[in-house]
Amino acid sequence: MNKSLSHTIFSLEEYNQGSYVIIEGKRRQNFEFFIILEGDVEVQKINPENGSYSSQYLKKGDFFGVISAMTGLPELESVIALSPLKLIAVKREKFGELIQKNPVLAMKIIRSYSLRLRTLDQIQNKNFGGQSKDYSQENSLFQLALSYLELGNKNLASYMLSKYLQLSPNGVYVPQAKIELAKLPKLNFHKHGDYQSNIRNFYPGEIIFCEGEPGNSLYVIMEGEVKIFRNSGNREITMNILNPGQIFGEMALLDKKPRSATAIANTNTKLAIVNKVNFEVTTELNPKLMTKVITVLSERVWILYRKVINRYIKDTHLRFSDAFLILAEQAKAKTLPGSYFEYPYSPEEFLNIMGMPQNEIQNLIRFINLHNFMKIDKSKIVCRDLYVLERYVESNKEKENKFR
Numbered sequence: 356m357n358k359s360l361s362h363t364i365f366s367l368e369e370y371n372q373g374s375y376v377i378i379e380g381k382r383r384q385n386f387e388f389f390i391i392l393e394g395d396v397e398v399q400k401i402n403p404e405n406g407s408y409s410s411q412y413l414k415k416g417d418f419f420g421v422i423s424a425m426t427g428l429p430e431l432e433s434v435i436a437l438s439p440l441k442l443i444a445v446k447r448e449k450f451g452e453l454i455q456k457n458p459v460l461a462m463k464i465i466r467s468y469s470l471r472l473r474t475l476d477q478i479q480n481k482n483f484g485g486q487s488k489d490y491s492q493e494n495s496l497f498q499l500a501l502s503y504l505e506l507g508n509k510n511l512a513s514y515m516l517s518k519y520l521q522l523s524p525n526g527v528y529v530p531q532a533k534i535e536l537a538k539l540p541k542l543n544f545h546k547h548g549d550y551q552s553n554i555r556n557f558y559p560g561e562i563i564f565c566e567g568e569p570g571n572s573l574y575v576i577m578e579g580e581v582k583i584f585r586n587s588g589n590r591e592i593t594m595n596i597l598n599p600g601q602i603f604g605e606m607a608l609l610d611k612k613p614r615s616a617t618a619i620a621n622t623n624t625k626l627a628i629v630n631k632v633n634f635e636v637t638t639e640l641n642p643k644l645m646t647k648v649i650t651v652l653s654e655r656v657w658i659l660y661r662k663v664i665n666r667y668i669k670d671t672h673l674r675f676s677d678a679f680l681i682l683a684e685q686a687k688a689k690t691l692p693g694s695y696f697e698y699p700y701s702p703e704e705f706l707n708i709m710g711m712p713q714n715e716i717q718n719l720i721r722f723i724n725l726h727n728f729m730k731i732d733k734s735k736i737v738c739r740d741l742y743v744l745e746r747y748v749e750s751n752k753e754k755e756n757k758f759r
Contacts (some may be wrong), residue, residue, distance in 0.1 A: 364456075367392070367443060368442045369442075372438050377420055377432070378433050379432050381430055382427070385446065386423075386448075387424050388424040389440075390417070390446075391417050391440070394436060394438045394440035394441060396419070397437055401664050406667030418463075419434055424653075424654055426449060428657050455642040465652065468653070469606060471656055472606060475656070475663055499521065499586060500512045501535075502589060504604075506591060515565050515568075516535055516539070520533065554577070554625065556625050557625075558620065558624075559623060563618040564618055564628070566585050566613075569613055570613060572606045575605075576601050576603075576624065577596060577599060578599055579599070579624025579625060580621040580624065581621060582618070583618050584617055585616040592710060593708055595640070595706075603648060661677075671718055675722045679736070680745060682700075692740070692742040696739075697735060697736075699735065700735065701735060702720060728744055
């Protein structure tokens with residue numbers, strides 16, 4: 356970098372041709388993202404569709420570095436100046452001020468995330484043995500309900516059949532849906548279309564929304580815990596466990612597509628709701644909310660991208676160790692020497708969270724027993740030293756990348 360000019364919201368930075376602006380895998384001390392003012396850059400990263408390195412080219416007006424700036428997580432890509440480069444650098448703490456003055460930029464970032472998350476989600480579902488689903492088909496909810504019946508989840512099957520009958524009263528499967536529904540427990544539903552109140556309470560096990568259901572709201576967890584999961588290859592895959600302060604359901608709100616996963620309350624849960632009608636106005640009047648949404652989306656993209664790329668690691672031990680590092684970084688654990696970290700997962704739950712087949716359980720146990728920086732304590736996985744784990748991953752990735 357050659358120069359930096361301070362401004363109340365941003366600074367101007369200049370880079371020589373051939374300079375690296377950001378480097379894949381590194382954490383930046385300055386949490387800032389960049390908008391190209393002059394020049395061109397090459398973005399080098401692993402292609403999630405085939406696991407090989409690929410390049411993307413950005414020009415004036417494009418932005419990069421938002422994910423790491425908003426989350427503080429390691430970079431997913433390297434960015435190289437292809438010509439003398441002038442950038443607008445925006446620090447994370449100034450993001451709210453920026454979008455309040457320029458809400459179009461915020462929406463541009465969110466739309467790009469929406470597309471990226473949908474693409475990664477399709478790749479992940481395919482890698483996990485599922486098929487890409489067309490939720491726009493009239494019978495999709497009915498077919499999903501039958502899948503969950505086979506899995507023994509009667510409550511979710513009942514919810515989906517009820518939604519199918521509500522949304523497709525003249526559907527071809529209505530007679531069969533009514534027969535199946537009559538055999539199942541009757542559920543009491545919240546009226547999700549009633550927006551007189553933006554605060555709602557859910558009891559443990561209550562379904563907030565289901566995969567394939569039309570979406571028109573995002574949710575902010577005020578109290579409690581929410582489980583996000585989906586059907587993939589006729590098995591239930593847990594995508595995430597969310598806690599107070601976290602946001603979910605934003606994808607259906609932003610790209611107007613049906614829900615790609617199911618959300619249920621794990622505990623007594625209180626949620627704040629933002630719907631399609633008031634979302635854009637809310638973001639202009641409440642830039643803190645938009646900042647929170649973009650931060651959450653940044654974390655989602657980072658985690659999903661890393662999980663997808665993890666599938667391409669050939670060495671079994673490196674794949675496990677990289678997965679452990681992903682989950683520790685997701686939890687914002689410090690990778691300092693001697694850092695002790697307890698994962699809230701058993702070996703079986705770990706495989707499920709990462710979308711790995713259960714027949715890998717013996718390989719996983721063997722890996723944990725072989726490396727003294729890992730152990731199992733009271734059925735849960737523990738890392739004795741995250742710093743050693745990180746060094747192990749970095750050194751072995753360097754070896755594998757030489758043969759990529």
